């Protein structure tokens with residue numbers, strides 16, 4: 376078993392949607408091969424600790440938990456760390472805009488590494504084949520030239536000017552449209568995408584994927600939507616996103632190897648993979664070793 380690198384250990388890692396964590400009841404999960412338990416205290420704040428085999432039962436008085444892990448909440452989710460995390464999570468400023476509809480869209484277990492799931496999230500090339508007639512359709516299969524950089528200032532991968540023809544870009548879309556995407560990777564296991572909003576073309580809907588690295592070959596995908604949509608219900612918006620992700624899950628689980636190879640020579644690069652290449656290089660530079668196959672030195 377790989378001991379996670381210092382960055383991974385000392386980062387915030389997502390473990391649950393806040394609204395799915397009931398006060399006074401124990402939920403169990405696994406982070407970086409480490410069994411955890413969590414609950415919410417009387418003030419609604421999450422409490423997270425390392426789970427031991429003796430613990431049984433579903434009810435707990437949070438006051439009796441002394442050996443707690445660091446915890447924070449952000450974007451509707453609970454984040455913890457097995458090390459010493461930074462003060463703040465990476466920013467998603469749009470989340471605070473008052474007219475947005477923010478929601479978690481569920482937490483889905485996937486039998487693949489967290490970095491593989493990030494890379495799939497960045498890939499537009501699969502839209503017409505996997506999300507047929509929603510996020511893409513033949514003959515509009517071309518991934519047009521786009522820009523990728525690693526922002527030094529913010530320490531994140533940034534892909535801009537990504538354009539793709541989409542038959543149904545969002546629930547609020549009534550027609551096919553060329554959609555512009557911006558992708559950020561502000562955390563080794565998290566990505567945030569901005570896409571033109573059908574309802575307010577000058578603004579962008581935000582969809583984020585936060586991957587919980589359960590083990591090197593398993594993760595849980597926690598999805599956030601922060602939408603500009605004054606007509607759909609939250610249930611409808613959730614269902615739309617869950618449909619899309621339900622199409623990705625079997626594709627992801629068929630990836631081999633399940634860990635992401637960081638050596639650029641290990642899988643044939645094509646132009647559409649520009650953001651994937653930048654992402655892999657960024658992980659290598661940061662020394663991330665968990666859920667990846669590092670470059671042999």
Ligand SMILES: [Fe+2]
Pocket residue numbers: 495501505506619623
């Ligand atoms: Fe997809």
